[in-house]
Amino acid sequence: MMGPHGIVLFAHGARDVRWAEPFERLAARLRELRGASAGTVSLAFLELMTPDLPAAVAAQVADGASVITVVPVFFGQGGHIRRDLPVILDQCRAAHPSVEIRCSTAVGEDADVIEAIAGYCLRQAF
Amino acid sequence: MMGPHGIVLFAHGARDVRWAEPFERLAARLRELRGASAGTVSLAFLELMTPDLPAAVAAQVADGASVITVVPVFFGQGGHIRRDLPVILDQCRAAHPSVEIRCSTAVGEDADVIEAIAGYCLRQAF
Numbered sequence: 001m002m003g004p005h006g007i008v009l010f011a012h013g014a015r016d017v018r019w020a021e022p023f024e025r026l027a028a029r030l031r032e033l034r035g036a037s038a039g040t041v042s043l044a045f046l047e048l049m050t051p052d053l054p055a056a057v058a059a060q061v062a063d064g065a066s067v068i069t070v071v072p073v074f075f076g077q078g079g080h081i082r083r084d085l086p087v088i089l090d091q092c093r094a095a096h097p098s099v100e101i102r103c104s105t106a107v108g109e110d111a112d113v114i115e116a117i118a119g120y121c122l123r124q125a126f
Numbered sequence: 127m128m129g130p131h132g133i134v135l136f137a138h139g140a141r142d143v144r145w146a147e148p149f150e151r152l153a154a155r156l157r158e159l160r161g162a163s164a165g166t167v168s169l170a171f172l173e174l175m176t177p178d179l180p181a182a183v184a185a186q187v188a189d190g191a192s193v194i195t196v197v198p199v200f201f202g203q204g205g206h207i208r209r210d211l212p213v214i215l216d217q218c219r220a221a222h223p224s225v226e227i228r229c230s231t232a233v234g235e236d237a238d239v240i241e242a243i244a245g246y247c248l249r250q251a252f
Contacts, residue, residue, distance in 0.1 A: 005251050006251075007247055007250070007251045009247070011201065014202065014204035014205060014206075015204070015205055016203075016204040016205045016208065018202070018203060018204070018208075019201075019202035019203065019204030019205075020202065021202060021203075021235075022201050022202045022232075022234040022235055022240060023201065023202065025240055026240050026243055026244055026247075029240060029241070029244045030244050030247055030248065033244060033248055034248065038251075039251070067251075069250050069251040071246075071247045071250055071251075073201060073243065075137065075145075075148050075149065075199060075201075076140065076144070076145035076146065076147060076148045076149065077142075077144060077145065077147075078140035078141070078142040078144070078145030079140060079141055079142045079145075080140075082142065082144075102250075102251075104246075104247075104250040106148075107243045107246050107247070108148040109147075109148055110242075110243075110246045112242050112245060112246060113239070113242045113243055113246055114148060114151055114152050114155060115155070115242070116236075116238050116239045116241070116242035116243075117152055117199065117233045117236075117239055117242075118152055118155045118156050118159060119238060120197075120230075120233050120236045120238060120239055121133055121135070121152075121156055121197045121230075121233070122156065122159055122160065124133070124195050124197055124228075124230040125131050125132075125133045125160075125164075125165070125193075125195040125197075125228075
């Protein structure tokens with residue numbers, strides 16, 4: 001039987017600590033929706049905030065995850081996602097060869113997410 | 127009677143031109159939902175891409191907008207939104223005193239947007 005399936009929400013990071021608040025709310029909502037037994041949900045940052053992705057992945061592996069899905073919480077697939085992230089993912093896979101480390105496309109590419117943002121914009125300018 | 131109410135989607139910008147694709151899809155969807163008579167929907171960028179916000183606002187004013195709502199398409203309210211954006215908005219208001227220039231909170235702070243992102247994450251790790 002497969003062990004827990006962890007989710008790492010991968011965000012850019014910023015100097016202002018308040019920047020992380022929506023990501024923390026997102027992680028909390030995901031934990032609610034999944035239930036604790038499904039696996040850990042944690043945050044990781046590309047820069048300026050901790051933990052970085054290798055540290056977040058290592059913590060989930062220590063926690064018993066057998067599959068980890070990294071979800072880039074970015075709007076677009078720019079250089080950070082196309083160029084930086086694959087290199088970091090390769091490092092994580094090399095460090096934990098027995099764990100399956102997957103990666104989704106950026107959340108901002110999803111049609112439902114775009115629809116929700118469009119709805120928000122509409123409510124701002126009725 | 128009030129003239130058209132424009133929306134400017136304000137994003138960070140990136141070196142990779144493909145980064146702008148989700149914002150272009152978002153703008154296209156908003157135009158569909160609002161209809162052309164409601165007002166112009168355009169994009170503006172903080173850095174690395176054009177137009178910047180003053181240029182996008184000036185174009186909407188030239189287009190006849192009497193109200194412009196700037197929507198920051200950012201996940202969190204970090205330094206760019208708390209510190210840089212208010213300065214740029216003040217410049218825009220000083221340049222166009224007869225136009226009402228509003229600004230919403232970042233889209234990533236909206237509960238429905240967070241819910242849509244959580245749904246996307248769930249589908250990636252079922």
